[in-house]
Amino acid sequence: DAGVTQSPTHLIKTRGQQVTLRCSPKSGHDTVSWYQQALGQEPQFIFQYYEEEERQRGNFPDRFSGHQFPNYSSELNVNALLLGDSALYLCASSVQWGSGNTEAFFGQGTRLTVV
Amino acid sequence: DAKTTQPTSMDCAEGRAANLPCNHSTISGNEYVYWYRQIHSQGPQYIIHGLKNNETNEMASLIITEDRKSSTLILPHATLRDTAVYYCIVRVGGGTSYGKLTFGQGTILTVHP
Numbered sequence: 001d002a003g004v005t006q007s008p009t010h011l012i013k014t015r016g017q018q019v020t021l022r023c024s025p026k027s028g029h030d031t032v033s034w035y036q037q038a039l040g041q042e043p044q045f046i047f048q049y050y051e052e053e054e055r056q057r058g059n060f061p062d063r064f065s066g067h068q069f070p071n072y073s074s075e076l077n078v079n080a081l082l083l084g085d086s087a088l089y090l091c092a093s094s095v096q097w098g099s100g101n102t103e104a105f106f107g108q109g110t111r112l113t114v115v
Numbered sequence: 116d117a118k119t120t121q122p123t124s125m126d127c128a129e130g131r132a133a134n135l136p137c138n139h140s141t142i143s144g145n146e147y148v149y150w151y152r153q154i155h156s157q158g159p160q161y162i163i164h165g166l167k168n169n170e171t172n173e174m175a176s177l178i179i180t181e182d183r184k185s186s187t188l189i190l191p192h193a194t195l196r197d198t199a200v201y202y203c204i205v206r207v208g209g210g211t212s213y214g215k216l217t218f219g220q221g222t223i224l225t226v227h228p
């Protein structure tokens with residue numbers, strides 16, 4: 001059973017460009033959450049998708065947007081890239097509802113470098 | 116979600132038990148304690164979680180005080196591969212909160228040969 005997969009693993013973009021990151025959740029999971037982790041910092045919650053809708057959002061500008069597909073996979077889009085957007089972007093999958101508390105599973109991340 | 120306080124860093128000798136403390140004095144009755152770790156440049160990895168009873172799995176043990184204001188993660192026989200940042204996270208269980216985690220600074224655990 002494949003866990004959470006993210007692509008690409010590394011990416012270099014120029015300031016002002018747009019980028020799309022992809023995530024496939026763990027089998028049986030229906031919710032995808034995205035995090036940004038700057039170098040030396042803890043992960044920061046960006047937003048969460050369930051049933052193809054954004055359900056929760058952290059303190060990130062509208063340049064950060066996302067999408068969830070019927071197969072539960074998800075994309076993170078960032079427009080007008082800034083140097084400060086350079087970070088490790090993590091995807092976490094989970095279930096929305098369960099009989100007990102379940103943990104979130106993380107992918108290995110996409111390392112985005114903006115130059 | 117309740118705020119947590121962890122030591123910035125800790126050292127441990129290989130083969131010895133590593134005891135990582137976490138304070139969560141404002142925890143509510145419906146909030147769980149979760150532990151994740153992150154090995155350098157990898158995604159965070161779930162370790163264990165609990166509500167009020169002590170928990171044990173193949174990776175670690177979690178000891179929660181009776182008043183639930185603090186907890187300790189125990190790695191019984193630390194190895195070099197356990198060197199990582201350990202995050203203690205407190206959150207409400209159920210529903211949309213499953214995937215939303217509020218990370219603190221965490222504890223950098225270094226296991227020495």
